[in-house]
Amino acid sequence: MRASQLFIPTLKETPAEAELVSHQLLLRGGFVRRLASGLYTWLPLGLRVLRKVERVVREEMDRCGAQEILMPVVQPAELWQESGRWEQYGPELLRIRDRHEREFCLGPTHEEVVTDLLRREIHSYRQLPINVYQIQTKFRDEIRPRFGLMRGREFVMKDAYSFHLEAASLESTYQAMFAAYTRIFTRLGLDFRAVEADTGAIGGKRSHEFHVLADSGEDAIVFCHHCDYAANLELAQSRLSGEAPEAPLAAEEVTTPGIRSVAAQAEMLKISAARIVKTVVVMADEKPVLLLLRGDDELNLVKATNALAAKGLRLATLEEAEEACGAPVGFIGPKDLPRDLPILADQRALTVQNFSTGANVADLHWINLNWGRDLPLAAAADLRSVRAGEACPRCATGTLGIRRGIEVGHVFQLGERYSKAMNMTVLDETGRDRTVTMGCYGIGVSRVVAAAVEQHFDDRGILWPAALAPFTVGIVAINGRKSPEVAAAAEMLHDQLEAAGYTVLLDDRDERPGVQFATMDLIGLPHRVVVSDRVLAQGVFEYRDRRGADNMHLNYEELLTQLKGGEPS
């Protein structure tokens, strides 16, 4: 491909709208352009990268027996009403009407459609298991689209759905998909982790997320330095050592004027925050609940939501908290509560001895309280977020680390959530009707493009992993418009390399060398070859790896050997 024939509108300056490096570089390199909030056009260069991701995904999906189909973007409301999600899904589901006033939506996902498809066609256990997938544009009317391709409203996703008679069959497909995902992200050259994930309201059994590690990631993921334990912070656990028993001290009330925060409380009472049991008031489905945590621990809202089996959970406002407890925020505590409210304690809060907590009266705290002696033990749950450095819950020796991750894949055992609601059954070998069990498996294809950049860039531009690069080799013809020798040599090299199976971008534009180099660095092709009068006079080509800073003078054979490092396309 000749650069003079390719639409690559690069930008010298960073557009103000872009915050993330991936967003900035994809815009500057002429890969994508924004149409409206969360909506992007793929330009030739960007589309080539997107297709590369799709190709790897397709190959690995096909390889493990999944079959590609393509379902509509527009879906009838009836199916969503049948599954119950028409009500459940909320405004993220973009609803539209056709000219007959019939209701439809733009598909944010395809469980309903695929279940409807297969319940019509699959009637016997002999036809199971089956695993179908598509690579399709999804639409979710996100509350806040941001970060360019990372969280668009319209995006490309690979979604697969498997159907089984037995849980064991589902488990085996789940494993196969897990393995396929591992191969996919490895082939794409990404530094990633598979982590145990929250199954959320859908309540399936098993779920793993695949995260690309990057500081800009929206999720916090916890992993063991020693074994392969890894989990989303939303549900990660750690092994906490117990405290040595202490002699109980005499409980007393202390005047603490204006002391509302744990930090202030610790300072005034000259105790560590670990000696404080704090009380957090939350609204679980709009009803107040008290949560107890050790002073230095952080409440994990996802864990709390699950522990309370709530649909929605949020912190109470100051007014709500005082209204519910009859005491001002900062002085609320579990002992002698003026109102009868549900209380749930993080298990660690129940191990604190001689602790301080609010006395449910303004400007008054208790010190030296002990569970059992001064107040009844509260119900226990896991409510705290783990912290880096704590011990791994799975192995004996490891400690936990926390990093940011970009979720690019999710595998999920759905169970009967949709098959039951939509009545998808097959006959088993005894002729009995059985509800099938399902799994679903997603990859954010367009997000992978952004995530890859987020992980591979330098101050000059993108450094595409070989499997993602829009072209493998970039040839810079220096002054090719003035030197027929350079032009001819560059053309010949271009043709030879393409014949050898490489994708090649020849920069034959009438530009100054500096511009050509800057463009090449920006768009991030793995290999660069310079053809100029200067090197031609020496009978060689000048080669440079995008990641390296040194030039090598090579003849054609040596050049080929050098390129073998980056896979031919």
Next chain:
RNA sequence: CGGGGCGUGGCUCAGCCUGGUAGAGCGCCGCCUUCGGGAGGCGGAUGUCGGAGGUUCGAAUCCUCUCGCCCCGACCA
């Protein structure tokens, strides 16, 4: 949906506070020079100052409404 910020030429931004009839750099077009890291010179084109209404002799600037975009909090690939 709350909270914060921004809309001025293709891009990045100044001008707005304190109204007086629109500017810089980059980009674009032409010519010259230059020719290995987004060069230099000369000349040129390009603006409903996001939109509507209002105040005023006069509005990019002040007021009201509206639209769009970005950033911070609850979802998900």
